[in-house]
Amino acid sequence: MLTRPDRATIVTLLAPPTVWALHFLTAYILAAIACAKGWDPGSVRLVIAAATAAALVFIALAARAAHRHTGFTADTPPHDDPTRGARMRQMGAATFLVAALSFVAVIFTSLPAVFIPDCR
């Protein structure tokens, strides 16, 4: 769905931040349980790293699809014509921006796992 060139909808717009939310919850819940139950922090960090990689890949794909929807800069914003095509380019542009933000936010979220080694 994300790579279909003719679809830019509210769902594609919300997909990247949803991935951020899932990644955030995974990291937080995993760390909380690990610290409460005394699991090995090393392997938890590995899982978080894997989740981060997966999230980043997904968001990057979504961003690429969105970028395609913008029409590859054939046409610059604000895309405010009353046409279906302009609607799609506009949604694509917004999705692309949202994906970029989600990308950065996922990296932000994973940084504590890099820098904080244990549960103190």
Added chain:
Amino acid sequence: MSDDLSRDTLAEAQAARLRKVWATPRGWRYWSAVNNTEVGIWYIVTSFGFFLFAGVLALIVRAQLAVPQNDLVSPEFYNQAFTLHGTMMMFLFAVPIFEAVAILLLPQMLAARDLPFPRLSAFGFWCFLIGGSFVAGSIFFDAAPASGWFMYPSLATNKDLAGIGADIWLLGLSFIEVASIAAAVELIVGVLKCRPPGMRIHLMPLYCWYVLIVAGMILFAFPPLIAGDILFELQRMFDWPFFDPDRGGDPVLWQHLFWIFGHPEVYIIFLPSIALMAMIVPTFSQVPITGYGWIVLAAVGTGFLSFGLWAHHMYTTGLPALSLGFFSAASEAVAIPTGVQIFVFIATMATGRVIFSVPMLFAAGALAVFVFGGLTGVMVALAPFDWQAHDTHFVVAHLHYTLIGGMLLPLIAGLYYFFPFATKRMLSARLGTWAFWLIFTGFNITFLPMHFTGLRGMPRRVFTYPAGHGWDWLNLISTFGAYIMAIGVLVVVVDVVRALRHGPPAPRNPWNAGTLEWTVETTDENWGVRSVPQISSRYPLWDQPGVLDEMDRGQGYLPDAAAGKRETLITGVLDATPEQVQRLPANSFRPLAAAIFIGTCFIAATFEWWWLAAAGGIIGIGVILGWLWTGTARPPEAATMDAGRGLTLPLYASGPRSVGWWAMCITMVGDATAFISLIFGYFFYWTIHAEFPPPQATGPGLVWPAIAAATGLAAWAAVLAARHANRTGRVAMARLALMAGAGLTIASIAAGAAAILTTGLDPVVHVYDATVWVLVIWTALHLAAGVLMQLYCLARSLAGHMTPVHDIDIQNVTLYWHFAGVTLAVTMAVIGLFPLASG
């Protein structure tokens, strides 16, 4: 020429019919109105009244803090005053005013006749008025909540320390939260489905984007608080130990549930005001907003990220540093989309030629104040700094900079901007300027010094303080500033009251704005728009020269009310292609009656008058059923109607094409969020205990949960079968399936009851037992509602309102059952299977 004449008489006749259908009732029947033009105004006036009330409380608090060792008010009263101040500002002013303004503005902005569920708006308003007066009035009986607006256990759960005030807080506000969710549903469906033809999603005003995001946030933020309220009340009333460490509970669970709500709440408050700025700034710059896509990014981004911040209110509860790290990171990340919004406004102002006016003055002041509050926000988002500043007046200063800069000042800007829209009169520019400078300087004089008292260690929520800590004169200045600010607010009030009578009449579109709400007529017409336009621009009034005239002459869609019914246009989500003409319910006292009885239920429960509560609840449900029966899903007299401009549209649509289906789906998302919060509680206890369920616990076993699941899922299947049979014309079969479904559901409820009653689980003894009880009761209540719905459909079918073609009822009930079924399956798996997995 005679052609013209007959066209004119036709238009006149149409207008007369519309006027009659949309007329506001007179006399005592006025209070049966459900139209957004009335309900929106009531809502705004009420929440603004609560704001003034809460402001007076703040002035009392400030007076008490003016000098050290002051004994102006008693400590008991002080606690009630600041708790009620915070509570009312957040729950009775900031959120409701968003809903109020949106209910008033949205229909006109979308050139819709009204939002899709006018009675729901009215119901929400009455709930708000009743619940709000109850909470606010409690202070006159020395019974107001006194444990701070976040009501931390174990102080607030203790009946001796926190008397009835805590119950008033919990039940009164839960009641209002229900109203907020109702409004959120209404607003989401309104924005998605009620736009004028041609207003594709990328052409809709930015305000609509914000409404969509904020209403969506309410759906995910309020239910956790409702779940928390339920646990809290169960502890207070029946001594179930959710937050009691001695019996396996934990007060931190409350903090999680509260702040999962509480942090997004701050953005739920902030974004709608920014949305007002997004309408004001382009108008006074006389250019389209720069970077429409960027604003969508900012709204969506803030909406999401703000959910990842809740634990930054919990830095000092001893969570592991790693957990805190995630929240700190997310807190810093949210500065990005927030900053984007500010930059977009600045860029827009830079591209246009800014006309300085009162709304712009407030908007500019808001930006300045908010940016300052944001800077201290970045400071407290860093855990080590927060460990120092936590619960000092530094936090009070920070939160008021963001709330007043991010919410109150933009709102007053909106008041000056939209006053002519709502009242057809202008406010005074001179008084407005005075008000601005009084509020702006008063505000800074009040809250700037609090940064310093806070850094010098003055704790918040203290009733008084000793002299000689360097706090004295700073506090005196603060108090002085608060009264200057109050004078400023008073000037606004005076201006509004004066202008209602004596303000100069507003010309049409007085600010030369570009969006559709300014098509509002200068005479009192309640039809919203004379006819619905075809849209082809983000700023139709700027870019579509003939559009206003066309609308006024009845040349758009729906120029008539031939059937004598209220009607509005339903369009597609993405491209706003016309899909259906929706019949809207007319004025009715039913929403008011329903609110009174449901309110009675909540209020009586506060005093533990159980019989009255039960009576109120049952009658209330009866009234709601009557309201649904008479007001919704009525088969129309014809399949289609002429919508004008040569367009013929259906009058009835069911399933995903009906607005009711969307409303059900959205409500269920909120419901599922509350359920997930309860499940979260179960696993939270599992993480904090070495063994959960505890070794001595008995647990519900496997048999009863399995029976409950099997019968309940069979009931779900029966509902599906009923829908299918009805669709395919086998009506008798459908009725049978509904009956069978009701029987199976009741069996499932009984098995659930057996699971907790016969297996020795005692909710007072340990939190494990209590949690299982709560999950089962939650599920059983949903199944009970499911029975009611099955029987309702059966009755509708027997009465001939539900037929193979007209099947909205069963479609929506099936949708409900999808959620109820999943709730049931998850509950039974958790209580039945999880003990095996972890044991």
